[in-house]
Amino acid sequence: MRRLSAAAAVFAAGALALSACSTPSNNGSGTETTGAGDGEAMSAVSIGWNQGFYEYNSATVTGNATANNNVLYFMNSGFNYYDADLNLVKDESFGTYEKVSDDPLTVTYTVNDDVVWSDGTPVTAADLLLTWGAQSGKYNNVEEQYDEEGNVTNQEEVDAGVYFNNTSASVALIQEFPEISADGKSITFVYTKPFGDWEINLAIGVPAHVVAMHALEMDDAEAATQALVDAFKNNDFAKLAPVAKFWNTGFQFGDALPEDTSLFLSSGPYLMVDYVKDQYVTLEKNPSYTGDKVPSIDQVTFRYNEDPMAQIQALANGEVNLISPQATADVLAAVEGLGEGFEFLSTVEGTYEHVDLAQNNGGPFDAATYGGDAEKAKLVRQAFLHLVPRNEIVEKLIVPLNPEAQVRNSYTVLPGSPMYDGVVTANGMGDVYADVDVEAATALIQQSGVATPIDVRVLFGKSNVRRQNEFTIISDTANATGLFNLIDASSDDWGSLLSDTSVYDATIFGWQSTSTAVTESDANYRSTGLNNFYGYNNPAVDALYDELQVSTDPAEQQAILEKVEKALVDDAFGLTIFQFPSVSAWSTNLTGVDPIAIAPTILWNFWEWEIAPVEG
Numbered sequence: 001m002r003r004l005s006a007a008a009a010v011f012a013a014g015a016l017a018l019s020a021c022s023t024p025s026n027n028g029s030g031t032e033t034t035g036a037g038d039g040e041a042m043s044a045v046s047i048g049w050n051q052g053f054y055e056y057n058s059a060t061v062t063g064n065a066t067a068n069n070n071v072l073y074f075m076n077s078g079f080n081y082y083d084a085d086l087n088l089v090k091d092e093s094f095g096t097y098e099k100v101s102d103d104p105l106t107v108t109y110t111v112n113d114d115v116v117w118s119d120g121t122p123v124t125a126a127d128l129l130l131t132w133g134a135q136s137g138k139y140n141n142v143e144e145q146y147d148e149e150g151n152v153t154n155q156e157e158v159d160a161g162v163y164f165n166n167t168s169a170s171v172a173l174i175q176e177f178p179e180i181s182a183d184g185k186s187i188t189f190v191y192t193k194p195f196g197d198w199e200i201n202l203a204i205g206v207p208a209h210v211v212a213m214h215a216l217e218m219d220d221a222e223a224a225t226q227a228l229v230d231a232f233k234n235n236d237f238a239k240l241a242p243v244a245k246f247w248n249t250g251f252q253f254g255d256a257l258p259e260d261t262s263l264f265l266s267s268g269p270y271l272m273v274d275y276v277k278d279q280y281v282t283l284e285k286n287p288s289y290t291g292d293k294v295p296s297i298d299q300v301t302f303r304y305n306e307d308p309m310a311q312i313q314a315l316a317n318g319e320v321n322l323i324s325p326q327a328t329a330d331v332l333a334a335v336e337g338l339g340e341g342f343e344f345l346s347t348v349e350g351t352y353e354h355v356d357l358a359q360n361n362g363g364p365f366d367a368a369t370y371g372g373d374a375e376k377a378k379l380v381r382q383a384f385l386h387l388v389p390r391n392e393i394v395e396k397l398i399v400p401l402n403p404e405a406q407v408r409n410s411y412t413v414l415p416g417s418p419m420y421d422g423v424v425t426a427n428g429m430g431d432v433y434a435d436v437d438v439e440a441a442t443a444l445i446q447q448s449g450v451a452t453p454i455d456v457r458v459l460f461g462k463s464n465v466r467r468q469n470e471f472t473i474i475s476d477t478a479n480a481t482g483l484f485n486l487i488d489a490s491s492d493d494w495g496s497l498l499s500d501t502s503v504y505d506a507t508i509f510g511w512q513s514t515s516t517a518v519t520e521s522d523a524n525y526r527s528t529g530l531n532n533f534y535g536y537n538n539p540a541v542d543a544l545y546d547e548l549q550v551s552t553d554p555a556e557q558q559a560i561l562e563k564v565e566k567a568l569v570d571d572a573f574g575l576t577i578f579q580f581p582s583v584s585a586w587s588t589n590l591t592g593v594d595p596i597a598i599a600p601t602i603l604w605n606f607w608e609w610e611i612a613p614v615e616g
Helices: 064-073 125-135 155-160 208-215 221-233 237-249 308-316 329-336 376-386 390-398 420-427 438-448 463-481 539-550 554-570
Strands: 011-013 032-033 039-050 080-082 087-092 095-102 105-111 186-190 272-277 280-285 299-304 342-357 452-457 484-488 506-512 572-588
Touching: 039 308, 064 272, 064 280, 064 299, 080 299, 105 125, 105 463, 125 186, 125 208, 125 221, 125 237, 155 237, 208 221, 208 237, 221 237, 280 308, 308 329, 308 572, 329 572, 342 376, 376 438, 376 452, 390 572, 420 554, 452 463, 463 506, 539 554
Parallel strands: 039 299, 452 484, 452 506
Antiparallel strands: 032 039, 080 087, 095 105, 105 186, 272 280, 280 299, 342 506, 342 572
């Protein structure tokens, strides 16, 4: 599979799912009998979702997905989180952080003494050091190289060298090896320049001792952790090479819960106790957790199914207690028809649908296909985008849910926010791609001289009904012109395939905001961005994001984003389509649910939930 170096930030908003096969039985009363053999009744909640968990390390280029982060949010603690009003709240029951200097920007993190991983190993500064070391780019001494079809041509060199597959432009602002306290609980980072979003720049990810023990083949957790710290400190590439390889791939799940329990440790309120791929994940309260987010519910099960109507039926049957399926008019009508015993909320969420075009796979939108002729490839991209019927998609699929819905015309700014109108005016997307323009598309293809029809493989969620409908609308329009031949390349594994552009040329999915940071879109459009799977590389855009990193003035930030977006439109990167309508529903015996617009939406305050037996 093709892997790209990357930068951290936004998480892919997946088509998420639900399935009850072989899971613990839930009678809708708020209690379940576990399969542990103790026979004790436990308070339990089941959540319907439409994409299955598949990787414990969500910081990798393959693991960066809402489907993974939802589960990890229940399992692992951190220094802060967003509340109902989207305020960033410090969790000092986990640890503390403080800015100790502005010049240079210097930040110290301290993990509390009583915070441990679920195997009993203390959470320490080494865990945050691993996050920094893996994502700073400082230690990578090899890069993947590709042929015209997007295949890696130097795999042996990559395997032998140090290659962490997610390098973050904001984490790379820290180049000095950090200072670690004598007790190993505090770590101080010094930035090379100011960074406005520093509070959300670093977080503890996978356990350092687990990575070190596997990669360095050591049995003692403390010794292995120290060996990992020393390897980073001393630039020991011989040891960092296996560390990087395990960090990249060692936490990917197969079809069932790994026998090696170290691959899914917890530092937070819940432990993972059962898992079947694309069916369910079961969590139970973590007896080692000492923080403030103590849940009242003993067991939480995510049940997966792409079919929104199946999720609603499962809610009606008492098989699940909470759902947030991808919304359609039929879904909203079905939720409204649930009647007594259920609550629902229909709103707009912080996720937007978009079409992106691969420029690095030897396909129709890649300059390499035309002997390196970048202008010819751009003409083909522009022609394709002129045939994406955004208005029709919104009118047929979104307006029935939200009569006020309009086409979204910004890559980086939420509709209705203070910057939106200015950015949209500057970028020109709404003018250039106001509606389908067959005449313009035809002229562009004629100018390019490329033979037609041009095959375009489109990747999207195979079982996702709304995206099936979107593909049908787009393909019906584009294919009718004779200019393009859209090929259904859909897959239920679409999320893990995004980094492998050898299997598609265009993709349809959504990005979900995970923070309120102005630099969040950096990961999508910077040449080395985590979410830039497509080989998009504009040095001017990279330079603009460098400016944005240090900007604190809203007017200046808007001016920078206007230039970024104008470049994206001019380069025919892709198109935004609509802001997601959201429909969430839950049984009335589950209280405390209070969805927010950004990830993790309906799940953010799970420790405040309570479940009561169903009367009667």
